[in-house]
Amino acid sequence: MHRKILGFCAFTFLLGVLCGKIVFAKEAKKEKETTLAENEIEDSDPAGSLEPGIEEDESLGALTSAGKESGEDEAWKLTLVNKWNPMEDGYKPVVEEIENHYYFDTRAAGYLKEMLADGRKAGLDFWVCSAYRTIEKQTELFEDKVRRVTAETGLTGEAAREKAGTEVAYPGTSEHNLGLAVDIVARDYQILDEKQARTEEARWLKENCWKYGFILRYPTGKTETTGIIFEPWHYRYVGEKAAKEIMEQGICLEEYLENR
Numbered sequence: 001m002h003r004k005i006l007g008f009c010a011f012t013f014l015l016g017v018l019c020g021k022i023v024f025a026k027e028a029k030k031e032k033e034t035t036l037a038e039n040e041i042e043d044s045d046p047a048g049s050l051e052p053g054i055e056e057d058e059s060l061g062a063l064t065s066a067g068k069e070s071g072e073d074e075a076w077k078l079t080l081v082n083k084w085n086p087m088e089d090g091y092k093p094v095v096e097e098i099e100n101h102y103y104f105d106t107r108a109a110g111y112l113k114e115m116l117a118d119g120r121k122a123g124l125d126f127w128v129c130s131a132y133r134t135i136e137k138q139t140e141l142f143e144d145k146v147r148r149v150t151a152e153t154g155l156t157g158e159a160a161r162e163k164a165g166t167e168v169a170y171p172g173t174s175e176h177n178l179g180l181a182v183d184i185v186a187r188d189y190q191i192l193d194e195k196q197a198r199t200e201e202a203r204w205l206k207e208n209c210w211k212y213g214f215i216l217r218y219p220t221g222k223t224e225t226t227g228i229i230f231e232p233w234h235y236r237y238v239g240e241k242a243a244k245e246i247m248e249q250g251i252c253l254e255e256y257l258e259n260r
């Protein structure tokens with residue numbers, strides 16, 4: 001008798017658990033459907049997903065995976081950063097190492113590696129001497145330059161900062177902070193001056209960079225538009241389509257963006 005009661009209790013308990021499970025599973029499914037529906041609505045509003053507080057890389061990833069128009073996906077490649085157009089406050093690219101502890105925006109790192117590898121296969125001896133720089137590093141470089149200007153010229157305050165700004169970009173106004181710029185020189189001529197342009201490495205880069213989506217960012221004769229002197233070592237990723245047009249037409253990024 002006692003055993004019978006126990007058996008009945010166990011049976012009732014099991015039944016209860018099973019029913020509970022079925023109900024729970026149904027609820028869970030319903031919840032999942034609701035979440036999916038909400039996501040669909042959010043995805044159709046890209047402006048909403050770019051609200052402050054959300055990491056830009058995440059929202060860009062979301063846009064990519066949602067299969068948005070390529071136009072939106074391409075925008076990051078053409079971000080203009082110069083002394084008149086500072087970077088968005090707090091922007092931090094997702095980067096990965098290229099070589100020698102130099103980092104580059106993950107979305108373009110593969111193209112840079114490919115360009116370097118192909119050039120090296122062709123017998124060139126590239127030396128990467130700068131790539132992604134954090135805002136903190138840029139601030140350090142800039143303040144260091146200000147101190148040197150003061151020591152060399154006696155200029156102080158705003159005058160010293162202005163002079164320093166002609167040689168080292170103010171934090172947030174350097175493409176290196178964006179993670180899409182790289183400085184490449186010849187290993188046997190590592191000086192950042194115009195003579196760099198005469199090296200085999202610089203010639204090859206100028207000729208072939210567009211194939212990998214890169215441009216010679218500060219060409220000769222464009223200083224007034226770019227705000228930067230001729231820099232035969234500084235390359236910027238903009239994507240193959242824009243790179244081809246810019247290099248073919250001999251224009252700079254500012255001119256390209258203006259005429260689009």
Ligand SMILES: [Zn+2]
Pocket residue numbers: 130176181182183233234235
């Ligand atoms: Zn540079």
